[in-house]
Amino acid sequence: MKPEELTRALKESSLLQKKTLICPVRMFPLHREREQPIFSTRAHVFQIDPATKRNWIPASKHAVTVSFFYDANRHAYRILSVGGTKAIINSTVSPNMTFTKTSQKFGQWADSRANTVYGLGFATEQQLHQFAERFKEVKEAVRLAREKSQDKMELSTAALSIAAPQDLSDELQSPPVMCVNGPEDKLFRSQSADITLSSEKERIKKMLSEGSICEMNLEAELFTLQDSNAKLVAALHEANANVEQWKKQLAVYQEETDRLRDQVADLEAHGGQGPSDMLKDELTQSLEELENLLKAKDEEIRILQSKKSNFHELEQEREEAIHRLQELEMRNVELERRVQSTEQTLVSALEDRERAENEVQRVAQILDIKIFDLNDLRQSLVKLINK
Numbered sequence: 001m002k003p004e005e006l007t008r009a010l011k012e013s014s015l016l017q018k019k020t021l022i023c024p025v026r027m028f029p030l031h032r033e034r035e036q037p038i039f040s041t042r043a044h045v046f047q048i049d050p051a052t053k054r055n056w057i058p059a060s061k062h063a064v065t066v067s068f069f070y071d072a073n074r075h076a077y078r079i080l081s082v083g084g085t086k087a088i089i090n091s092t093v094s095p096n097m098t099f100t101k102t103s104q105k106f107g108q109w110a111d112s113r114a115n116t117v118y119g120l121g122f123a124t125e126q127q128l129h130q131f132a133e134r135f136k137e138v139k140e141a142v143r144l145a146r147e148k149s150q151d152k153m154e155l156s157t158a159a160l161s162i163a164a165p166q167d168l169s170d171e172l173q174s175p176p177v178m179c180v181n182g183p184e185d186k187l188f189r190s191q192s193a194d195i196t197l198s199s200e201k202e203r204i205k206k207m208l209s210e211g212s213i214c215e216m217n218l219e220a221e222l223f224t225l226q227d228s229n230a231k232l233v234a235a236l237h238e239a240n241a242n243v244e245q246w247k248k249q250l251a252v253y254q255e256e257t258d259r260l261r262d263q264v265a266d267l268e269a270h271g272g273q274g275p276s277d278m279l280k281d282e283l284t285q286s287l288e289e290l291e292n293l294l295k296a297k298d299e300e301i302r303i304l305q306s307k308k309s310n311f312h313e314l315e316q317e318r319e320e321a322i323h324r325l326q327e328l329e330m331r332n333v334e335l336e337r338r339v340q341s342t343e344q345t346l347v348s349a350l351e352d353r354e355r356a357e358n359e360v361q362r363v364a365q366i367l368d369i370k371i372f373d374l375n376d377l378r379q380s381l382v383k384l385i386n387k
Contacts, residue, residue: 038077039134040067041127045081045088046119056119059088066120066131068093068138075145077138079118089118095143099135107132 042063046056066081066089081089091111099109105128108119122128 035069035071037067038070039131040065041131042066042123043127043131044121045083046121048117048119050116059083063123064088068134075142075149077142090114091118093135093138093142095139095146097135097139099132101128101132104128109135 043066044063045059045066047059049055049057060081060083064081064083066079069078069080071077077093079089079091079093080087091109091114094113097109097111099107101107104125105122106119107122107128108117110117120128120131122131
C-alpha cells in the first residue's frame, strides 16, 4: 500500500470513530421515543441469593417504581426498575416466563438470561393482582409476536431458497476480479479491515451498553418527575379550590363590613332623635331576646340539675339492687348446694330401698321354699300315721 493511501485510510478510520462516538447521544431520544412505558407500579424488589438459591436479598431499601416497557420496532417487552444510578431489574419478557404468587402480597419470576429470580413485595393484594394480569398479557403478546416473526422467517427462507440458483448462475457467469497490487497487498488489506471492524464493533457495543444505562437512568428520572408533577398538580388544584373558597368568604366579610360601615356613617350623618330611638329600640329588643334566651338556659340548667339529683337517686337504687341481686345469687348458690346434697341423699336412699326390696324378695323366696318343704313333710307324716 502506498503512504498516501495508508494516510487516507487512517483519516477515514478516525472520522468513523468520531461518528460512532456521536451516534449514541443522538440515538437516546429516538430509543426513548421507540420504547414506551405501558404499566407502572411501586413495590419492594428482591433477588434470590446466588449462593443458597433459597434466601431473598433486598435489592432496594424502599419501594421503587417497576414498569413494563414496549419496543415497537423489535416487538419486545421488558420489565425495568432503577434504584439510584443502578438498574435493579432489567428483565426481557419471554414466552416461557411465569409469574407466581407465593403469598397475598408477594410474587416472583425467573429470568434465565440474567440467571436470577426476581421477587416483588407489594403494599396491597390488588397491586399484586394487577401486576400478575399485566405480566400474563405481556407474555401472551410476546408469544404471538414470536410466532409471527417465525412465520415471516420461514417465508423469507423459502423465497431465498427459490432465488438461490439464479444468484449462483449469475456468480458463475460473472468474470473473476483480478488483483491489481498482488496477493500480499490483498492479504494486508483484508487483515487491516478485519481488525478495524472488530475494534469498531467492540466500541459500538460498549457505547450501546453505556447508552442503555444512561437511558434507564433518564427513564427513572422521567417517572420520578411524572410522579412529582402529578402530586404538584393535585396540590395546586387543592390550593386553587381553597383560594376560591377563601375569596368567597373574604367577599362576604367585606360586604358585611361595608354594610356596617354604611350604617355607622348614616347614623353619624343624620343624627337626631329618630335614628337613635330606632337604634335604642333595636338594642332593647336584642336585650329582651338575650334575657329570654338566658332564662331558657337557666331553666335548662335547673332541669338538668334536677335530672342530676334524680340520677344520683337512681344510681343509689341501682347499687342497692345490685347488692340485693348479689345476695340473691349467694342464696341461690346455697340453695343449689342444698338441692345437690338432697339429691345425693335421695339417690342413696333409693339405692338403700332397692337393696332392702331385693333382700325382702330373697327372704320371701326362701320362706316359700321352707313352706313347701314343710308341706311335703306334713303330707309324709300324714301318710305314715295312716299306715
